[in-house]
Amino acid sequence: MGGAGERRETLVVELERLRAEREELDSRIRTLESQLEASSAAGGDAAGAGAAAAACPRRPGNGFTPYDGLSADMIHRYSRHLLLPDFGVEGQRKLSRSSILVIGAGGLGSPVALYLAACGVGCLGIVDGDDVELNNLHRQIIHKEAYVGLSKVKSAADTCREINSSIMVVEYHHTLKPCNALDIVRKYDIVVDATDNLPTRYMISDCCVLLNKPLISGAALGFEGQLTVYHHNGSPCYRCLFPNPPPVAACQRCSDSGVLGVVPGVIGCLQALEAIKVVTDVGEPLSGRMLLFDALSARIRIVKIRASSAVCTICGENSVFTQEDFQKFDYENFTQSPMSDKSVPSLDLLPESARVTCKDYKKLVNNGEPHLLLDVRPAHHFQIASVSQSMNIPLSALEEKLHMLETSLKETMDASSSNKPPSVYVVCRRGNDSQRAVQILHEKGFLSAKDIIGGLQSWAQEVDPDFPIY
Numbered sequence: 001m002g003g004a005g006e007r008r009e010t011l012v013v014e015l016e017r018l019r020a021e022r023e024e025l026d027s028r029i030r031t032l033e034s035q036l037e038a039s040s041a042a043g044g045d046a047a048g049a050g051a052a053a054a055a056c057p058r059r060p061g062n063g064f065t066p067y068d069g070l071s072a073d074m075i076h077r078y079s080r081h082l083l084l085p086d087f088g089v090e091g092q093r094k095l096s097r098s099s100i101l102v103i104g105a106g107g108l109g110s111p112v113a114l115y116l117a118a119c120g121v122g123c124l125g126i127v128d129g130d131d132v133e134l135n136n137l138h139r140q141i142i143h144k145e146a147y148v149g150l151s152k153v154k155s156a157a158d159t160c161r162e163i164n165s166s167i168m169v170v171e172y173h174h175t176l177k178p179c180n181a182l183d184i185v186r187k188y189d190i191v192v193d194a195t196d197n198l199p200t201r202y203m204i205s206d207c208c209v210l211l212n213k214p215l216i217s218g219a220a221l222g223f224e225g226q227l228t229v230y231h232h233n234g235s236p237c238y239r240c241l242f243p244n245p246p247p248v249a250a251c252q253r254c255s256d257s258g259v260l261g262v263v264p265g266v267i268g269c270l271q272a273l274e275a276i277k278v279v280t281d282v283g284e285p286l287s288g289r290m291l292l293f294d295a296l297s298a299r300i301r302i303v304k305i306r307a308s309s310a311v312c313t314i315c316g317e318n319s320v321f322t323q324e325d326f327q328k329f330d331y332e333n334f335t336q337s338p339m340s341d342k343s344v345p346s347l348d349l350l351p352e353s354a355r356v357t358c359k360d361y362k363k364l365v366n367n368g369e370p371h372l373l374l375d376v377r378p379a380h381h382f383q384i385a386s387v388s389q390s391m392n393i394p395l396s397a398l399e400e401k402l403h404m405l406e407t408s409l410k411e412t413m414d415a416s417s418s419n420k421p422p423s424v425y426v427v428c429r430r431g432n433d434s435q436r437a438v439q440i441l442h443e444k445g446f447l448s449a450k451d452i453i454g455g456l457q458s459w460a461q462e463v464d465p466d467f468p469i470y
Helices: 002-043 051-055 072-077 088-096 109-119 152-163 178-185 198-211 262-280 323-328 331-335 358-366 379-384 399-415 433-443 455-462
Strands: 099-103 123-127 168-172 190-193 215-221 224-230 289-294 299-304 371-375 390-392 423-427 450-452
Touching (some): 099 109, 109 123, 109 262, 178 198, 190 262, 262 289, 358 455, 433 450, 450 455
Parallel strands (some): 099 123, 099 190, 123 168, 190 215, 371 390, 371 423, 423 450
Antiparallel strands (some): 215 224, 224 289
16 A cells, blocks of 8 residues: 555656646747737738737637638637627627737636637736736636646636637736836737726726827726726726725725625626727717615616816826826825735834734733733734634724723633732724724723734744644
8 A cells, every 4th residue: 555655656756747748838829929929910911910919919720711701610619709790700709809908817817818818809908917826716716726726817818828729918917117118009809897996997098098098997906896898989098987086994905805706706807898899889878877785785887987187187188198108107195095905004003112012912921921912903814813812802803892991801801819909901903993992992091901913914934834824
């Protein structure tokens, strides 16, 4: 039995080695193919090809015959499209000659990229600077467990190529920023915003206005989603609707508030649909209208939004915002929020004397020092995971439930052999709400209250690696 086990382990190791070599070879082949096709496109007749075609060369398998008829393979692959009277050969021809950029390979970008690839878009660009994480997979259906820890763009591009090897997929393994956005976006006919943060939304919209590109914008949070088409057929840009960013407290992300996995899937499918409608001139795109989706009630509403604003600082008649201004603009400072949820701003509201590190708190627990641990996260967060012996009073209800804290402190004092009054240590998810709670407690006379720096996230990193991070 031991020999069989060792043999199996050897085979598994060898298999993994060969897979890694194949992956590297595939990557090199794709790179060389792209370079070769780009060179061929640049050396040919550029007048008929167009700028997007030069930037995004297509593979021969997705092309047309010299007389603009569809190849036999394309007729077979896209036959269900061709049977639609309002789409037909002309719709497929336009789609197969188009180039669409998807910014974000997450919950929204996954179905967008999958459907555009499957439907036969000529060139599909994908931009994302993040890696695949396990907690992405419930909603980011383009990725597989095997890609956890690897680039999202690589994972998404590989999946798209597996679905349709005849299309060109261009990978951008970095975050879109003002310094690189213009060069990337200008190569594409249509842009799909599949991101989830405020500064990036403003940046993408401004970029599309400057380059005169239609923008398919979607959002999903919790059980709700929305969708519209900006800067197309007289529709407004993002800044027309929101000239000033909302307060930071009003800006929520999936990483903070959660999202049901299928909700971005629904919105992402609709984004792919709108992109196809815009590029093929089929149907009535959501220009000047916004779709609102409520998953819990299964309701979809379409509301009218105003036309482009004549006084918009970006797309208005007298706008002086240039490409040079765009490249210098600080979108994070403008919105007071980060582009990445990996860099959540950390508050600094308390003096050092009112704060302790997770390691210091662990030491006082080990020493048996009488105290009370107050967890101020919402109740449903507390149900996910908590430190033993902690008491939960959500920050939103803290002032009205101070009597519960007083009762618990008295019980802790009565159970202790020490004459020293027990201290209160406050913890939250990341160390921001706990500081606010300590401020409230100090104002209400609980002067011993101290904040645990970094919250449960730091607790998992510094003290208990088995504590679940969510």
